[in-house]
Amino acid sequence: MLTHVDDRFESADAEAEHRTASLHREFGGPLRRHVRGLTGNDLRWTEDVVREAIGKAGRDPARRHWEPGLLWAWLVTEARRLVRDGCRRDGVHAQETAADGADRALSAIVVSAALRDLSEEHREVIEQTYLRGRTISEAAEILGIPPGTVKSRLYYGIKALRALLADKGVAG
Amino acid sequence: MHEGVAAYVLGVLDEDEHEAFERHLDTCASCQAELKELAETPDLLDELKFLPAASEDDPPMPMPR
Numbered sequence: 001m002l003t004h005v006d007d008r009f010e011s012a013d014a015e016a017e018h019r020t021a022s023l024h025r026e027f028g029g030p031l032r033r034h035v036r037g038l039t040g041n042d043l044r045w046t047e048d049v050v051r052e053a054i055g056k057a058g059r060d061p062a063r064r065h066w067e068p069g070l071l072w073a074w075l076v077t078e079a080r081r082l083v084r085d086g087c088r089r090d091g092v093h094a095q096e097t098a099a100d101g102a103d104r105a106l107s108a109i110v111v112s113a114a115l116r117d118l119s120e121e122h123r124e125v126i127e128q129t130y131l132r133g134r135t136i137s138e139a140a141e142i143l144g145i146p147p148g149t150v151k152s153r154l155y156y157g158i159k160a161l162r163a164l165l166a167d168k169g170v171a172g
Numbered sequence: 173m174h175e176g177v178a179a180y181v182l183g184v185l186d187e188d189e190h191e192a193f194e195r196h197l198d199t200c201a202s203c204q205a206e207l208k209e210l211a212e213t214p215d216l217l218d219e220l221k222f223l224p225a226a227s228e229d230d231p232p233m234p235m236p237r
Contacts, residue, residue: 038218063198069208070204070208073207073208077181081183084183107219108219108224109224111216112220126217129179129184130184130214135186136179136189137186154179154184155179158178158181158182161213
């Protein structure tokens with residue numbers, strides 16, 4: 001009976017490994033390029049983040065039937081979280097890359113203007129969470145409002161920001 | 173639970189909430205659709221790092237210390 005159970009575990013492991021390898025083939029290249037932008041082109045850090053994100057997706061049976069667009073969205077989200085966790089843990093900034101300076105400055109101005117067009121409540125929660133590298137509960141404490149309110153305002157704030165940026169012709 | 177998708181995409185949920193939201197995401201089609209829609213939005217906020225000149229009025233630097 002024990003052998004039977006062991007077999008099942010072994011085949012689950014093999015399946016996860018197979019799945020991980022296939023995710024590497026499908027998403028490895030684009031994800032590596034994306035993450036290099038987040039780590040400031042730190043190749044070793046990028047490699048660790050890519051391996052961890054794809055490994056997690058490969059091990060999770062719930063992601064097995066997700067379509068590629070959803071998997072990609074999940075992978076970039078997970079990779080970003082891993083990079084930010086690394087920043088928090090090690091107290092480092094990712095180096096900014098110098099590429100596309102003028103274009104980037106232009107989009108920065110557009111995004112900054114869109115943020116200013118948001119309501120005070122919406123702008124404030126985006127600033128106090130993502131832009132300052134704080135969690136919902138840390139921001140809630142600073143703002144003196146319940147975490148649920150921060151979460152909800154963040155949701156509507158991000159939606160509003162996207163709508164403003166879409167009006168200005170910025171995708172994303 | 174559904175409103176948590178923005179906090180999830182931005183990576184600002186606490187660890188336990190992050191885990192809980194991921195389990196929710198496994199089966200919630202509307203949050204899956206919103207994740208796809210919002211996944212690139214943090215990249216736009218990251219552009220703020222490239223503001224040419226910082227003044228008192230400008231938003232703070234996006235990356236945590």
